[in-house]
Amino acid sequence: MSSELPMNPGLPMNPGLPMIRVEGLGKKYKLGSRGGTYNTLRERIGGAVKSRLGRGAESEEKSEFWALRDISFEVPRGEILGMIGRNGAGKTTLLKLLSRITAPSEGRAEIRGRVGSLLEVGTGFHPELSGRENLYLSSAILGMRKSEIDQRLDEIVEFAEIRRFLDTPIKRYSSGMRVRLAFSVAAHLDPDVLLVDEVLAVGDFAFQNKCLGKMGSLHDSGRTILLVSHDLSVIRRLATRVLWIDGGKIAGLGETVETIAAYLESGSNELQMGGRLSLTEHAGRSPRFKPVFQEIRLGGSDDPGLLPMGSDLEFELHFEADRELHDVNPIITLEDREGIDVYSMSSKMAGGPVPEKIRSGVFRFKLEAPPLNPGVYYLTIRLLEGRRHVDMIERACSFEMVGRDVYGTGEVMDGQWGFLAWPSIWQLEDRS
């Protein structure tokens, strides 16, 4: 292959064979067989009778849908390809096809080298077995040899910080310990290609950071990673390129910052000032959470839809759980248009209430004159019970900061001045 040929301008210069090549991949589901209800023979027999009567064929076609179609892309070695998109866009389906969990309906894909997939941490753990036993079991399920596990045992245990509990049945582990053990096993797989789905949304922050670091070092040693995350800050930090999937098709593929920006602009949950937004069926909630946040309300401005610079921003978070929650601590994160975290705060950190026992209620908080420049900002909310997430909604809502003559100069700030509104003093020494 001649390297003098001009490369596809949309792709970075990466000579050599790709690690992943996907061509026209598609996956079709039958609607009836996808949900939680399973078929019984009775239904099947009933269906057969119906189609004999000539009514079945039509409904058969309607009950199919393409979760993914016409997907083609290549991933060169050493890339971390971040995958973004709304819930149900087809990200997980793509990972399942690539990890061979389910077969495609059309198209083809090629992956080079050893593939490690991590679609859920702790898959295959058995509660009755000890940490050590589960470590071996889980490693074997992920495709490691016993000899390799023996070699890496210390490393894995060290990373997971569970040495003292190695011989305790994991049914006595906290969920945090389980996650640490699970991720540690996966991180030490040493695959050529690693497929990761949304696994970092669990666990405490310190460990999440450690995991991100581990992925970074896997990348540094030349591994290729396909990473799905709702957390755009993770994608921003790790991904070398981003694949944006929407409605089962590729909506964008390219440079990280640009693709994320395009994705964020494509849809927003804009919330009017003084308005309210139901959160019970919010697309930004990861499917692993049962809705605890019920509603969010914004106040603090007389001008609906916009928040003038310099005004206070007030929120109400209405929550209701199906059981008693303990040590409840809400966290809010403000993100700018490009997905950069601008601000994070928790009730606990701010010295606010952390109720010991509560099932339902309203958290109110006020940000005093947020020093933010004009632009659209997104609010991500989490609810922690102790150190565990009980709910989390990415970009639950957005609001727009509007420019004002905050510095009293007759100049109105616009969106080209960074996100931080920070008064400054300028002086000049005239030496002419």
Next chain:
Amino acid sequence: MDASADPNAAPRADDSLAPVESLPTTVILPNRGFLGAELVELWAYRELLGFFVWRDIKVRYKQTALGALWAILQPLLTMVVFSLFFGKLASMPSDGVPYPIFSFAALVPWTFFANALAASSNSLVGSANLLRKIYFPRLIIPLGAVFAGVVDFFLAFLVLLGMMAAYGIMPTANIVWLPFLLILSVAAALAVGLWLSALNVEYRDVRHTVPFLVQLWLFATPIAYPSSLLAEKWRIIYALNPMVGVVDGFRWALLDTETMPGPTLLASSSATLVLLVAGLLYFRRMERTFADVV
């Protein structure tokens, strides 16, 4: 699927990355390759099979007061009941062997078969979480469920040998056939298990059918009664039930009963083989969508 894409390939030194060209390629297509490639892959995953068997054995008697004793109690108590009702009350003939040992020699392989059948039938559904999240040859799951029962079989078999000693019965030289008979019962349990486990993924009716099926099967197999009760002309058709060959074989090899199991074994083995190959093909056709349906 390229069989050379062995995920268990030998570990390599950490820092040296092999050139891309030299890495094995996994090709993902809507249709799977030929059955042979899959069996090669199964071999590559043999360690995982071992882990599943080990897990099942380890977990089975956790938090039970009697532990592995259950493996023995089940056939032993059935034998006691059978001896009382069929042996004493109904005076069932037993090919010239004391009834308790006559029935126990059959109950040992039967208990294995029945448990292995039930375990493998529910194995895929029980591993739904794995099926949805990880790839490995799906065959490993029902296979592991069947193999895990072999340990229980050996425990019960030891008791059988003890009983034979107590009754003063020496095994005949035909005992060399026992491994074959064990393999036959493993194959039979697997053959039916493949069908039922794959069916169970889509139709949970199977779960309700299995106990009933096992019960009927028990009476269709010469466990409480000798197969010599049947008229000669029906024997070959009767032996299409794989467990007829296994049970008659056990009695013949251990207790030297007069049943010449040659034709019976041939019929049972052939039936098992047909059932097993058909089961493998059916399983293979269904496994592509297990993750979507389960």
